[in-house]
Amino acid sequence: MRKSIAAAALVLAAGCAAATGVAAQDKPARLKIGFVYIGSVGDFGWTYQHDQARKAIVKEFGDRVETTALENVGAGPAAERSIEQLGRAGNRLIFSTSFDYMDSTIKVAKKYPGVRFELATGTRREANVATYSGRFYEGRTIEGAIAARMSKKGVIGYIGSFPVPEVISDINATMLAARKINPDIKIRIVWVDSWFNPGKEADAAKALLDQGADVIMQSTDSAAAMQVANERGALAFAQNADMIKFGPKAQLTGIVADWTPYYLARVRAALANEWTSGATWGGLKDRMILMAPYTNMPEDVKKLAAETEAGIIDGSIKPFACPIRDQDGKEIECKGGDHLDDSQVLGMNFFVQGINDRIPGK
Incomplete structure (x- = not known):
């Protein structure tokens, strides 16, 4: 496991849920996690890499988690509907994997203060919205x-x-x-x-x-x-x-883009009720981004x-x-x-x- 970026993510996750305004809750038997993708998992690029991280979550945590992924979700009203759909379905950690989803994620997050949101490449945060990106x-x-x-x-x-x-x-x-x-x-x-x-x-x-x-x-x-x-x-x-x-x-x-260490760290924090909002911007040193041969x-x-x-x-x-x-x-x-x-x-x-x-x- 790439310890540097995982450690960085865990530093961001340190503290109690109450400190961010996210209501503390009993440790769930199974954490429902939603993903919203701008493209298809078959793009062999951006969405593919996010879905590889989702699969790593399933492999790492087994029956402690349940994941749902929505593909080819456009920006604007489509994104808002999809994110809210995941919130209504009981997902308590939602990864919005596009800059285009920023406004929709922030809007839905205000309706669901007990849900934690992770916004890829976003620049706006809330008590229950964290951002993450790579120094591409x-x-x-x-x-x-x-x-x-x-x-x-x-x-x-x-x-x-x-x-x-x-x-x-x-x-x-x-x-x-x-x-x-x-x-x-x-x-x-x-x-x-x-x-x-x-x-x-x-x-x-x-x-x-x-x-x-x-x-x-x-x-x-x-x-x-x-x-x-x-x-x-x-x-x-x-x-x-x-x-x-x-x-x-x-x-x-x-x-x-290697999202796996960050995703695992954030899920681990959510399962332990230690998730907090923050900003992560990892690069080559953190191994959040790598160079192909x-x-x-x-x-x-x-x-x-x-x-x-x-x-x-x-x-x-x-x-x-x-x-x-x-x-x-x-x-x-x-x-x-x-x-x-x-x-x-x-x-x-x-x-x-x-x-x-x-x-x-x-």
């Missing part, structure tokens, strides 16, 4: 360095889901790392306005390749882009899970990737080291001393210098 931008720093070395055309294609801070920070981390190796590198972005839409993702990958990109990245959840890259002799990075079987000739590496690249690029990963873990490499300028040349205030602080990354709403595309709506 750390993995993008590694990928940016690899892409700059592996791209023959000097063009990275990026499939964007939505222009939210998490995605913007990922794109920025990619560009900052890539420009250190190739100052002339370019990133071209196609927004698909979806987290999971294999058809749109495939079309976006094709469009980017047609525009001159030879390395594909994504913030979307399916393996469609990886498959397109593999078919067209391009290179690509996996998203949320190891997608090597979809792109044996294309995959360079990928960010793998470095493949389809020369040994010197593997060495660069491994050294970058090690530097992020030991703190010698900071993905958002200052000075940083936005795409219009304005220097960004450096609130973390020699790097942007967490609040700046969590609220990032600008593109860095070198990115020509504009953030939609700005």
Whole structure:
């Protein structure tokens, strides 16, 4: 078990339920746990990884728990209905696994103060709502360095889901790392306005390749882009899970989200009536995110990737080291001393210098 992130989660869970406003209750014979998924467990990406953690809960706790998972739940009214459905059905711990569910989760949580909610990538908390996410931008720093070395055309294609801070920070981390190796590198972005839409993702990958990109990245959840890259002799990075079987000739590496240690710790806390609200933001050091094996690249690029990963873990490499300028040349205030602080990354709403595309709506 990855002790570091589990320990971090347990620190967040320390204390009594009464301290958070969640009513103390007798230890249940069986804890009903609900999951709301933005996509399908067959996406082999984001939702797949969350469901692997759900399965780990069942394996670890056996008949002490009962789980229910709702797939392909859209944002807004659909999410609110699904989350409330789980609350009415007696689930006392509910994992809302998308940023898009934030408003709905907060709204339902206020109706069910005795239910504990876990909101993935969310930024709003309540006494009975905790948030958790991974520092995915750390993995993008590694990928940016690899892409700059592996791209023959000097063009990275990026499939964007939505222009939210998490995605913007990922794109920025990619560009900052890539420009250190190739100052002339370019990133071209196609927004698909979806987290999971294999058809749109495939079309976006094709469009980017047609525009001159030879390395594909994504913030979307399916393996469609990886498959397109593999078919067209391009290179690509996996998203949320190891997608090597979809792109044996294309995959360079990928960010793998490992939710299992956190989920086990939070269920354990709920069973012991020791669950409390809090925020967890784990990265490579905590092993909440991992890098898939470095493949389809020369040994010197593997060495660069491994050294970058090690530097992020030991703190010698900071993905958002200052000075940083936005795409219009304005220097960004450096609130973390020699790097942007967490609040700046969590609220990032600008593109860095070198990115020509504009953030939609700005």
